[in-house]
Amino acid sequence: MAQHVTEFGRxxxxxxxxxxxxxxxxxxxxQPIWAVLEKYLGGRTGDVLEAxxxxxxxxxxxxxxxxxxxxxxxxxxxxxxxxxxxxxxxxGLPNIRPPQRIxxxxxxxxxxxxxxHAPGKLLAIFCANVIHIAPWRVAEGLVAGAARxxxxxxxxFLYGPFKRDGHHTAISNAVFDTSxxxxxxxxxxxxxxxxxxxxxxxxxxxxxxxxxxxxxxxLMFERTGAPSA
Ligand SMILES: C[S@@+](CC[C@H](N)C(=O)[O-])C[C@H]1O[C@@H](n2cnc3c(N)ncnc32)[C@H](O)[C@@H]1O
Numbered sequence: 001m002a003q004h005v006t007e008f009g010r011x012x013x014x015x016x017x018x019x020x021x022x023x024x025x026x027x028x029x030x031q032p033i034w035a036v037l038e039k040y041l042g043g044r045t046g047d048v049l050e051a052x053x054x055x056x057x058x059x060x061x062x063x064x065x066x067x068x069x070x071x072x073x074x075x076x077x078x079x080x081x082x083x084x085x086x087x088x089x090x091x092g093l094p095n096i097r098p099p100q101r102i103x104x105x106x107x108x109x110x111x112x113x114x115x116x117h118a119p120g121k122l123l124a125i126f127c128a129n130v131i132h133i134a135p136w137r138v139a140e141g142l143v144a145g146a147a148r149x150x151x152x153x154x155x156x157f158l159y160g161p162f163k164r165d166g167h168h169t170a171i172s173n174a175v176f177d178t179s180x181x182x183x184x185x186x187x188x189x190x191x192x193x194x195x196x197x198x199x200x201x202x203x204x205x206x207x208x209x210x211x212x213x214x215x216x217x218x219l220m221f222e223r224t225g226a227p228s229a
Contacts, residue, residue: 006133008055009079019082020090021055025129028213030061033159036210036218037126040155041066046123049074049111049149051104051142052130056084060091062126070095072111072119074102104130104141111149121151128159131195132177135186139198146221147202156204156221159212163191170215195219 008021015021041048045068050059053073063071073084073096084099098114104127111119125146131139146156161173168174168189177189196206199221208220 018086020086021083023055026057030058032212034062034065044123047119048124049122051125051127053084054080056087059096060087063093063096067095072097073099076103104138107141107144109145122149122154123151124155126157132160132189133187143199143202152223153227158219160216161189162217163189166191173215
């Protein structure tokens with residue numbers, strides 16, 4: 001069954017003394033995710049926000065493979081922010097900014113300058129496993145912010161389980177959806193059509209759907225009429 005961790009460190013996995021948390025799913029999904037992102041971000045330059053970074057393991061992996069990109073990790077949860085900072089410190093990479101608190105439910109969220117650096121308009125936003133473990137207004141806030149902060153050729157990447165045309169793509173996702181909704185009726189596996197309608201209202205469009213292991217997908221969105229990049 002799909003993993004369902006809203007707060008790492010409370011799932012029984014030990015954390016390191018410096019606050020580094022470990023997500024079991026990271027070990028299974030980081031390489032397939034980067035294999036997709038690399039097609040669009042490999043060799044590029046610019047600023048990329050990771051929204052809902054969780055432990056911070058993904059951003060370190062991606063930053064290691066994209067030295068021309070400055071990565072901006074973020075989350076809402078204090079323990080996660082501490083974990084991201086600790087993974088960042090351990091990696092010692094120059095292209096990861098300190099993590100910052102961004103609440104995607106705030107429709108006006110923005111990225112704060114850190115250590116004297118402010119991001120430019122974003123090359124991309126990457127957000128994994130967030131919008132189904134959060135109320136729909138988090139998806140709305142994420143997409144509204146993407147419309148504000150992405151460059152003309154910028155892209156939004158969403159990773160996670162999704163329904164297609166109202167149907168789950170796997171029994172395991174249906175079971176996962178039921179468990180999410182039993183915890184909070186505002187949570188749940190989202191339908192590609194609903195997410196696409198939402199992004200279209202903000203001037204973006206679905207530009208790619210990528211099959212991932214464990215019945216997950218990456219949905220890639222770009223601005224309507226965006227220049228090819
Ligand atoms: C299941 S975890 C996924 C973490 C990471 N992206 C990954 O795939 O391992 C969901 C993350 O979303 C964050 N989150 C939940 N609600 C949020 C919100 N309103 N704004 C920003 N992050 C949020 C949680 O703190 C958590 O780190």
